[in-house]
Amino acid sequence: MHAIRITEPGGPEVLSWSEVPDPVLQEGEVLVDVAATAVNRADVAQRLGNYPPPSGASEYPGLECSGTVTGLGPGAEGSGWSVGDPVCALLTGGGYAEQVAVPVGQLLPIPKGVDLVEAAALPEVACTVWSNLVMVGGLRCGQTVLVHGGGSGIGTFAVQFARALGARVAVTAGSDEKLERCRELGAEITVNYRTEDFTERLRAEGGADLILDIMGGSYLDANLRSLTTNGRLVIIGLMGGRRSEIDLGRMLAKRLSVQATTLRSRPEAEKAAIVSGVLEQVWPLVEGGAIRPVVDRTLPLRDAAEAHRVMESSAHTGKILLTR
Numbered sequence: 024m025h026a027i028r029i030t031e032p033g034g035p036e037v038l039s040w041s042e043v044p045d046p047v048l049q050e051g052e053v054l055v056d057v058a059a060t061a062v063n064r065a066d067v068a069q070r071l072g073n074y075p076p077p078s079g080a081s082e083y084p085g086l087e088c089s090g091t092v093t094g095l096g097p098g099a100e101g102s103g104w105s106v107g108d109p110v111c112a113l114l115t116g117g118g119y120a121e122q123v124a125v126p127v128g129q130l131l132p133i134p135k136g137v138d139l140v141e142a143a144a145l146p147e148v149a150c151t152v153w154s155n156l157v158m159v160g161g162l163r164c165g166q167t168v169l170v171h172g173g174g175s176g177i178g179t180f181a182v183q184f185a186r187a188l189g190a191r192v193a194v195t196a197g198s199d200e201k202l203e204r205c206r207e208l209g210a211e212i213t214v215n216y217r218t219e220d221f222t223e224r225l226r227a228e229g230g231a232d233l234i235l236d237i238m239g240g241s242y243l244d245a246n247l248r249s250l251t252t253n254g255r256l257v258i259i260g261l262m263g264g265r266r267s268e269i270d271l272g273r274m275l276a277k278r279l280s281v282q283a284t285t286l287r288s289r290p291e292a293e294k295a296a297i298v299s300g301v302l303e304q305v306w307p308l309v310e311g312g313a314i315r316p317v318v319d320r321t322l323p324l325r326d327a328a329e330a331h332r333v334m335e336s337s338a339h340t341g342k343i344l345l346t347r
């Protein structure tokens with residue numbers, strides 16, 4: 024088969040469309056013929072050499088895909104999946120390829136009303152957003168949630184999901200166009216972080232019960248100041264660095280909690296539990312139309328380098344798809 028290989032750590036030009044060995048199915052895996060995959064910030068970090076694949080994972084980038092089941096590995100018979108099934112999948116790597124081996128617990132059906140290619144935009148954001156807003160963050164109807172980077176792949180999904188749960192949604196983004204798109208998706212409070220202090224705005228709005236943060240170090244103090252009593256900060260990205268000082272006095276006084284998670288490093292059984300939660304609680308919202316995939320553009324898989332350039336410029340809103 025062909026796949027996009029990272030020939031050495033570096034810029035987008037190190038991504039090479041190459042002939043590589045076909046995947047070998049392990050216990051409990053199925054083979055998926057990939058129709059589309061999507062670009063994630065983590066792929067950029069992996070390309071730069073800052074986010075190596077966990078042990079046992081494919082060396083090729085790609086954390087999600089859609090496609091068709093073409094083979095069942097040992098122990099995958101009786102899993103409910105059959106050759107010919109259209110699927111989308113959460114991956115630990117290997118989506119930038121013509122074929123990928125997927126543990127059965129990480130497969131999802133294509134939601135009704137979504138086409139096979141668009142479905143590649145959903146698994147990583149749905150699993151990340153649901154696990155962090157619901158399982159970790161305990162978001163409930165009527166609470167206020169602040170989503171940083173509202174125009175990102177993660178952000179555009181989080182806004183729609185939180186709105187569908189009945190939460191009041193606040194977002195930050197770096198342009199008025201992205202904020203307008205977030206309002207269309209259901210955000211009520213929108214802050215251009217280049218021109219306005221989000222902490223002051225959130226405090227004027229009564230504070231956030233929960234923050235989904237992609238910045239890490241650079242936003243830690245401002246995030247703690249933006250939370251209301253019993254507020255929770257869930258950090259899922261370190262785009263603003265991994266180190267910062269923390270004011271524990273502020274945490275004591277407001278009974279705050281801070282958690283940080285990555286989906287990719289979770290054990291297979293935890294990923295399967297998250298996928299199953301998404302199927303039960305998120306897929307009905309997609310099928311009912313409350314959540315739609317937000318696709319900025321679709322490029323050929325062999326032009327992955329161009330897709331990485333777009334992502335690094337942050338010119339996109341929502342997901343960038345790569346098709347065969």
Ligand SMILES: NC(=O)c1ccc[n+]([C@@H]2O[C@H](COP(=O)([O-])OP(=O)(O)OC[C@H]3O[C@@H](n4cnc5c(N)ncnc54)[C@H](OP(=O)(O)O)[C@@H]3O)[C@@H](O)[C@H]2O)c1
Binds near residue numbers: 177198260284337
């Ligand atoms: N922990 C996990 O399991 C997990 C899973 C998936 C993703 N993530 C993380 O989630 C983040 C988003 O991922 P993605 O794939 O959705 O990336 P993406 O689409 O490239 O989004 C990144 C966004 O950050 C915005 N941004 C940059 N500086 C900002 C700032 N100071 N304040 C607010 N927003 C800012 C950018 O746009 P503007 O500056 O134009 O607003 C851009 O929209 C990444 O950090 C990624 O690593 C974590």
